[in-house]
Amino acid sequence: MANPSILILAGDGIGPEVMAEVKKIIGWFGTRRGITFDVTEDLVGGCAYDKHGTPLHDDTMAKAQEVDAVLLGAVGGPQYDNLDFSVKPERGLLRLRKEMDLYSNLRPAQCFDALADFSSLKKEVVAGLDIVIVRELTSGVYFGEPRGIFTEGNERVGINTQRYTESEIARVARSAFELARRRNNKVCSMEKANVMESGILWRQVVQEIHDKEYPDVQLSHMYADAGAMQLCRWPKQFDVIVTDNLFGDLLSDAAAMLTGSLGMLPSASLGAPMANGRPKALYEPVHGSAPDIAGQGKANPIACILSFAMALRYSFDLGDEAARVEAAVETVLANGLRTADLMGPDGGTPVSTSQMGDAVVAAL
Amino acid sequence: MANPSILILAGDGIGPEVMAEVKKIIGWFGTRRGITFDVTEDLVGGCAYDKHGTPLHDDTMAKAQEVDAVLLGAVGGPQYDNLDFSVKPERGLLRLRKEMDLYSNLRPAQCFDALADFSSLKKEVVAGLDIVIVRELTSGVYFGEPRGIFTEGNERVGINTQRYTESEIARVARSAFELARRRNNKVCSMEKANVMESGILWRQVVQEIHDKEYPDVQLSHMYADAGAMQLCRWPKQFDVIVTDNLFGDLLSDAAAMLTGSLGMLPSASLGAPMANGRPKALYEPVHGSAPDIAGQGKANPIACILSFAMALRYSFDLGDEAARVEAAVETVLANGLRTADLMGPDGGTPVSTSQMGDAVVAAL
Ligand SMILES: CC(C)[C@H](C(=O)O)[C@@H](O)C(=O)O
Ligand SMILES: CC(C)[C@H](C(=O)O)[C@@H](O)C(=O)O
Numbered sequence: 001m002a003n004p005s006i007l008i009l010a011g012d013g014i015g016p017e018v019m020a021e022v023k024k025i026i027g028w029f030g031t032r033r034g035i036t037f038d039v040t041e042d043l044v045g046g047c048a049y050d051k052h053g054t055p056l057h058d059d060t061m062a063k064a065q066e067v068d069a070v071l072l073g074a075v076g077g078p079q080y081d082n083l084d085f086s087v088k089p090e091r092g093l094l095r096l097r098k099e100m101d102l103y104s105n106l107r108p109a110q111c112f113d114a115l116a117d118f119s120s121l122k123k124e125v126v127a128g129l130d131i132v133i134v135r136e137l138t139s140g141v142y143f144g145e146p147r148g149i150f151t152e153g154n155e156r157v158g159i160n161t162q163r164y165t166e167s168e169i170a171r172v173a174r175s176a177f178e179l180a181r182r183r184n185n186k187v188c189s190m191e192k193a194n195v196m197e198s199g200i201l202w203r204q205v206v207q208e209i210h211d212k213e214y215p216d217v218q219l220s221h222m223y224a225d226a227g228a229m230q231l232c233r234w235p236k237q238f239d240v241i242v243t244d245n246l247f248g249d250l251l252s253d254a255a256a257m258l259t260g261s262l263g264m265l266p267s268a269s270l271g272a273p274m275a276n277g278r279p280k281a282l283y284e285p286v287h288g289s290a291p292d293i294a295g296q297g298k299a300n301p302i303a304c305i306l307s308f309a310m311a312l313r314y315s316f317d318l319g320d321e322a323a324r325v326e327a328a329v330e331t332v333l334a335n336g337l338r339t340a341d342l343m344g345p346d347g348g349t350p351v352s353t354s355q356m357g358d359a360v361v362a363a364l
Numbered sequence: 365m366a367n368p369s370i371l372i373l374a375g376d377g378i379g380p381e382v383m384a385e386v387k388k389i390i391g392w393f394g395t396r397r398g399i400t401f402d403v404t405e406d407l408v409g410g411c412a413y414d415k416h417g418t419p420l421h422d423d424t425m426a427k428a429q430e431v432d433a434v435l436l437g438a439v440g441g442p443q444y445d446n447l448d449f450s451v452k453p454e455r456g457l458l459r460l461r462k463e464m465d466l467y468s469n470l471r472p473a474q475c476f477d478a479l480a481d482f483s484s485l486k487k488e489v490v491a492g493l494d495i496v497i498v499r500e501l502t503s504g505v506y507f508g509e510p511r512g513i514f515t516e517g518n519e520r521v522g523i524n525t526q527r528y529t530e531s532e533i534a535r536v537a538r539s540a541f542e543l544a545r546r547r548n549n550k551v552c553s554m555e556k557a558n559v560m561e562s563g564i565l566w567r568q569v570v571q572e573i574h575d576k577e578y579p580d581v582q583l584s585h586m587y588a589d590a591g592a593m594q595l596c597r598w599p600k601q602f603d604v605i606v607t608d609n610l611f612g613d614l615l616s617d618a619a620a621m622l623t624g625s626l627g628m629l630p631s632a633s634l635g636a637p638m639a640n641g642r643p644k645a646l647y648e649p650v651h652g653s654a655p656d657i658a659g660q661g662k663a664n665p666i667a668c669i670l671s672f673a674m675a676l677r678y679s680f681d682l683g684d685e686a687a688r689v690e691a692a693v694e695t696v697l698a699n700g701l702r703t704a705d706l707m708g709p710d711g712g713t714p715v716s717t718s719q720m721g722d723a724v725v726a727a728l
Binding site for chain 2: 085148149152155156162165195197200205224230231233256257262
């Protein structure tokens with residue numbers, strides 16, 4: 001059987017630095033566990049624009065469609081801020097999500113014991129927090145047509161379209177219910193059904209899928225503004241949250257920040273199963289490209305390493321190996337190793353990006 | 365000269381209870397300060413639907429257009445959840461906002477000293493916090509057309525339209541810059557210009573208005589997801605935040621919750637000046653109708669009382685009288701009086717809704 005294949009798109013800013021540490025982990029699996037991945041690398045985002053004039057070359061897109069999993073670092077940087085909308089670094093990422101049809105974005109918001117003091121929230125509010133936001137990732141206002149800036153009379157008008165079909169809602173709802181069954185069996189769905197018809201349809205379809213296919217899962221509905229409030233007040237009331245692309249963008253970033261572990265949080269974007277039974281998949285850290293600290297060895301590689309752990313679990317059915325990586329990260333943190341973003345109230349031993357990666361490999 | 369006129373729409377749930385306390389304050393101004401308001405009362409929301417089959421009768425709408433200020437309690441309740449979208453309680457509120465053209469919604473997120481321990485955030489993160497979110501209130505995805513649930517092929521599709529014209533953005537931007545000049549001279553504008561064209565136009569227009577008319581104000585731009593993060597991390601970095609209707613809905617609720625003072629926060633929704641120079645205006649507490657505690661004397665009337673104080677300041681040019689009401693509230697809190705929502709770590713004297721109102725009147 002062919003080795004499992006991975007396409008690495010390290011991207012911009014701190015992307016290449018944190019990805020270098022993931023490659024060490026991948027290397028370790030080859031030499032120490034006999035699990036060899038066929039790794040190819042390519043460009044996405046600003047660096048792809050610099051080389052090809054587009055944030056994602058068609059060849060790269062084609063490769064992404066063929067591999068078992070894509071690992072992405074981060075895209076974007078101030079030097080690309082004034083590019084035309086159609087070639088901004090973000091368009092590369094959005095094209096991958098859309099064309100690979102990665103409709104289910106899993107964003108765990110987890111508070112690491114060793115870091116509970118880092119949150120701006122009180123320790124008792126976040127300690128032990130472990131929730132997952134399932135964000136719809138291929139539709140909604142991110143992709144709806146018509147869109148653009150038009151002239152009407154003597155002024156400009158900016159237009160975007162929020163658009164959800166029943167089947168788009170149904171498939172991400174199923175993915176949330178499946179996940180909840182493997183966790184604490186609770187799903188909270190968030191929208192603005194009180195002001196948006198797309199929210200009404202969202203609520204109805206989630207409820208229908210629940211009643212027909214997942215009656216055993218506990219389902220509740222919340223308006224997204226109340227959801228933002230409740231995430232700030234008592235996030236532990238949630239298990240799995242399912243929401244649309246735009247609400248998911250804001251709510252998952254807020255939730256990630258609450259944990260105090262922003263440099264620690266991975267994500268998985270999953271699509272339909274391919275011929276080999278594996279889902280189309282892209283894994284990336286929740287943090288961005290952090291251009292202000294790029295190239296200085298300050299970045300925390302753990303979010304990217306944990307994204308690879310998610311790949312082991314969701315793409316390669318290697319749950320035990322994923323747990324091994326996660327345990328190694330816990331060990332390193334418990335030993336007090338801290339990249340710059342983690343230097344805080346509890347002191348600890350300052351380490352660089354690559355020292356952190358080495359320590360995780362050693363702990364494996 | 366005619367007395368200034370107020371239309372009270374107490375609405376549903378705890379609305380009537382908290383408004384009863386405001387009426388005491390209004391009475392006090394008449395008898396003790398010789399400032400008499402002509403007060404009329406009417407229905408909005410579920411109670412209007414119960415009586416008229418619509419959440420806002422045309423006669424009520426006409427009255428709202430004529431008075432100097434509308435005071436609103438809250439709308440909504442579980443008994444109305446299954447009503448048709450077009451007659452839901454919220455539609456009454458949205459119609460008022462739209463037809464009065466109340467484009468600028470000021471939502472202060474302020475942490476009261478006596479309550480800094482109530483936040484789920486660490487005390488040092490929120491103590492002394494005093495920011496204002498200026499939310500566009502009459503446009504965007506709340507009102508854009510086309511909208512609805514349609515059938516395409518054999519499935520339903522939910523559609524809403526995000527739509528902003530240049531002049532809609534310009535006027536709310538001006539309102540934010542004006543406010544900043546009276547505060548700490550800093551505005552942060554939030555959108556998703558990296559994925560939405562309406563966000564690009566938003567950013568451009570805010571920048572243009574700044575450069576042409578308010579170059580003295582410090583302006584920054586932030587993506588709304590990063591904004592949600594930063595509000596949770598270090599909200600004191602902000603002074604005035606200006607954002608669209610939907611982002612403003614989520615961000616202002618999150619910000620309000622952070623202060624730990626949800627039952628305390630007022631809001632003002634302002635439109636263009638009327639013939640008498642006063643802006644069209646509606647004042648309402650940020651909290652909702654809280655049907656679970658309605659009618660039990662548990663509700664905190666302070667948000668509604670402080671909304672009336674905002675009316676004194678913004679509609680009636682009675683800034684000193686507004687400050688007097690605000691000081692009375694501070695006194696009552698400093699004396700340890702606490703409605704049920706405020707009973708927390710620091711003990712305090714439990715009081716009912718009406719005892720709290722009486723205490724504020726006494727402190728005046
Ligand atoms: C970079 C940007 C296009 C992206 C998004 O808005 O989805 C990011 O914020 C995210 O959450 O992955
Ligand atoms: C009640 C509802 C329609 C309203 C809104 O979404 O604007 C509320 O959440 C608010 O923020 O005033």
